[in-house]
Amino acid sequence: MEDTAMKVLLIKPPYTRLKGVGQAPYFPLGLGYVSAVLNQDGFNACIYHAETPHPGENTALTDADIGFDFRSRSYRRYRQSLGDDDHYIWQEVTRTLEGFQPDVVGISVLSVEAASAFKLSRLVKGYSRQCAVVWGGVHPSFLPDDCLKNPEVDFAVRGEGEYVMLELCRLLRRGAATPAALSEIGGLSFKDNGRVIHNPASAASANLDALPFPDRHNVLYRQTIDFKSLGSMIVSRGCPFRCTFCSSRNFWDKKVRLRSPENVISEIAFLQNTYGTRHIMFWDDSFTINRKVIERYCRSIIDSGLKISWKTATRADLIDEELLDLMQRAGCVKLEIGVESGSERIKRMINKDVSNSDILRAFALLRKKGIGSGAFFMAGFPEETLGDLQETFDFMRQLNADELAFNIFDPMPGSSEYDKCIELGLISGTPDWNDFPLWPDAYFVKDIDRQQFDQRVEEIARWLYAYNNSLTVRLRRSRQQLLFLLKNDPAMLLKKTFGYLIRRLKVHRTKTNTP
Numbered sequence: 001m002e003d004t005a006m007k008v009l010l011i012k013p014p015y016t017r018l019k020g021v022g023q024a025p026y027f028p029l030g031l032g033y034v035s036a037v038l039n040q041d042g043f044n045a046c047i048y049h050a051e052t053p054h055p056g057e058n059t060a061l062t063d064a065d066i067g068f069d070f071r072s073r074s075y076r077r078y079r080q081s082l083g084d085d086d087h088y089i090w091q092e093v094t095r096t097l098e099g100f101q102p103d104v105v106g107i108s109v110l111s112v113e114a115a116s117a118f119k120l121s122r123l124v125k126g127y128s129r130q131c132a133v134v135w136g137g138v139h140p141s142f143l144p145d146d147c148l149k150n151p152e153v154d155f156a157v158r159g160e161g162e163y164v165m166l167e168l169c170r171l172l173r174r175g176a177a178t179p180a181a182l183s184e185i186g187g188l189s190f191k192d193n194g195r196v197i198h199n200p201a202s203a204a205s206a207n208l209d210a211l212p213f214p215d216r217h218n219v220l221y222r223q224t225i226d227f228k229s230l231g232s233m234i235v236s237r238g239c240p241f242r243c244t245f246c247s248s249r250n251f252w253d254k255k256v257r258l259r260s261p262e263n264v265i266s267e268i269a270f271l272q273n274t275y276g277t278r279h280i281m282f283w284d285d286s287f288t289i290n291r292k293v294i295e296r297y298c299r300s301i302i303d304s305g306l307k308i309s310w311k312t313a314t315r316a317d318l319i320d321e322e323l324l325d326l327m328q329r330a331g332c333v334k335l336e337i338g339v340e341s342g343s344e345r346i347k348r349m350i351n352k353d354v355s356n357s358d359i360l361r362a363f364a365l366l367r368k369k370g371i372g373s374g375a376f377f378m379a380g381f382p383e384e385t386l387g388d389l390q391e392t393f394d395f396m397r398q399l400n401a402d403e404l405a406f407n408i409f410d411p412m413p414g415s416s417e418y419d420k421c422i423e424l425g426l427i428s429g430t431p432d433w434n435d436f437p438l439w440p441d442a443y444f445v446k447d448i449d450r451q452q453f454d455q456r457v458e459e460i461a462r463w464l465y466a467y468n469n470s471l472t473v474r475l476r477r478s479r480q481q482l483l484f485l486l487k488n489d490p491a492m493l494l495k496k497t498f499g500y501l502i503r504r505l506k507v508h509r510t511k512t513n514t515p
Contacts, residue, residue: 342395
């Protein structure tokens, strides 16, 4: 391989796109950081976000159907697509590989995407047996042996991956990727004559400010990237909380690191100047985890004069009225909170150390301030009962949030709930991730009959759909956005209003001209 011409293609594998349901647009920040570090070192790295539908592709948002039956059919469609080499998405993958001609392919893999990532790896080796395939992300971090048993996967990066990937690609570029040299790269797992080698963990980046901003420029099929998703950011890495269903705490080695306010403001200004970004989505696990730092972020945004709106997620016990006042002045328009369960018993079991009273207080404050609110609920924990499920449904209706989301529990590697499912015999110790029942077909409950469980969650899903789309709730969401734009960006308000009128005029003309 030539020293300066090595091509690295970083891929987010298709999942919801294969299901045909689509999802809200997002930019793969993890790959963006890896791409930025590689390009800074002279590689030709590019991102292929295979999850993103192309213009005109027939997909629906995941909340566009009332119940779980539609989503179950979508999951079966996904399973069928894995065996269909003629599927248009796999054909697109093949054309992309042949067009870009990578020397290395890096694939970011969540456990739910493992089956499509295996398929993707086979297509890469079909393109070129000499092309190195590297898996990174959550799934290979906790199950590297499961990944590397596949002959098409050459390397697994565990944990924070930017500089592990850089060191690996440097060796590959020099043609010096011998077992002895590979063994010096912390956080790397690889194969040596069929034997899997796990190097010690790599040291996490001590200074997040030293990382370049995510590479949002070197992206294939730019027409598929929604401009709104380019405003994706994170200000921290890590989570100190103990939720048993989540692997984030273990992925980041139980440490929390934060960027400086100056670095965050610099990236926001870069996004505005480069892409015209006016709205930011902070994808942190718990945005308000360090109150003093968040106050500095907010004051820096206010002092900078940057006119932005933003939303994020946090815990109900990490906000109060004074902090919300400051966040709102800095442009916060929506705060999403993980509620998980309305059952105090279940919350104790999953170490969700936030009471229902704390949650009700937080949502009351958000309503008082006029900040949009979202609530995440989950059902199907191994020791859940119908009574617990009823308490969750009752609490969901009591909360009066602006938007609700309801998922079925999936046991994810790296979480203690995953280990519990193995102990209870609900999944095997070595599950086949090519054939693993995932949301919404997931069922890992030991004390509720499957039919009863399916009927109950279907009832909840239908109520939730009606609630999210009710006139009252929709008007409340629209009013929040209207007031923010009127105060901070009247030009955007006029643009949105004009766009809406044009769309309504087109609909009217279509109906009028229809025989």
